[in-house]
Amino acid sequence: AQKITQTQPGMFVQEKEAVTLDCTYDTSDPSYGLFWYKQPSSGEMIFLIYQGSYDQQNATEGRYSLNFQKARKSANLVISASQLGDSAMYFCAMREGLPGNQFYFGTGTSLTVIP
Amino acid sequence: EAGVAQSPRYKIIEKRQSVAFWCNPISGHATLYWYQQILGQGPKLLIQFQNNGVVDDSQLPKDRFSAERLKGVDSTLKIQPAKLEDSAVYLCASSSRTGPNEKLFFGSGTQLSVL
Numbered sequence: 001a002q003k004i005t006q007t008q009p010g011m012f013v014q015e016k017e018a019v020t021l022d023c024t025y026d027t028s029d030p031s032y033g034l035f036w037y038k039q040p041s042s043g044e045m046i047f048l049i050y051q052g053s054y055d056q057q058n059a060t061e062g063r064y065s066l067n068f069q070k071a072r073k074s075a076n077l078v079i080s081a082s083q084l085g086d087s088a089m090y091f092c093a094m095r096e097g098l099p100g101n102q103f104y105f106g107t108g109t110s111l112t113v114i115p
Numbered sequence: 116e117a118g119v120a121q122s123p124r125y126k127i128i129e130k131r132q133s134v135a136f137w138c139n140p141i142s143g144h145a146t147l148y149w150y151q152q153i154l155g156q157g158p159k160l161l162i163q164f165q166n167n168g169v170v171d172d173s174q175l176p177k178d179r180f181s182a183e184r185l186k187g188v189d190s191t192l193k194i195q196p197a198k199l200e201d202s203a204v205y206l207c208a209s210s211s212r213t214g215p216n217e218k219l220f221f222g223s224g225t226q227l228s229v230l
Contacts, residue, residue, distance in 0.1 A: 033216045045221035052216050091157055103219055105157035
């Protein structure tokens with residue numbers, strides 16, 4: 001089974017609007033971390049936001065927030081007030097507590113912000 | 116703080132040739148990863164080091180790929196001989212610890228084209 005599933009290959013959003021990028025995960029480890037990375041056309045992976053499995057509140061980082069629904073095993077990224085510079089690939093990732101602390105990535109969602 | 120350094124940035128070779136990539140992680144980061152990212156896909160783990168020991172190399176095609184991390188600092192990934200399907204971006208990442216909340220820091224990657 002896939003550890004991380006991103007079902008939206010591509011998304012479009014109007015500038016200044018909000019957009020939600022979906023991510024579901026699969027793990028039996030009670031301790032895990034969920035991450036979102038942005039990859040612009042330059043290729044570098046840029047960390048955006050982190051959510052721990054024991055965190056009670058949804059994580060927020062500026063215009064980024066993570067809609068964490070533990071029972072549904074989903075960790076959707078919400079970008080508010082989209083900007084042209086947000087156009088990029090977005091990857092959801094998970095790190096399990098044990099045994100080897102592997103970092104699993106999804107297949108990514110390509111976001112295009114339309115002026 | 117200096118980031119993860121990778122070189123070269125681009126490499127073009129013919130099939131059956133050999134190629135090597137170099138990575139210098141962030142100072143003090145014990146864990147180092149090599150990922151392969153084929154166009155349009157998420158990063159796939161090739162090998163994970165903890166200091167100079169291998170934690171996971173289950174997805175490394177060992178008949179042609181090799182990696183080492185001497186002295187637990189910088190690392191080299193080699194492909195010999197290269198195949199057309201090895202065309203991809205090779206990303207190096209590091210983290211300071213292996214807890215579930217430890218994010219990865221990525222280098223800019225090496226884009227390999229095998230002709």
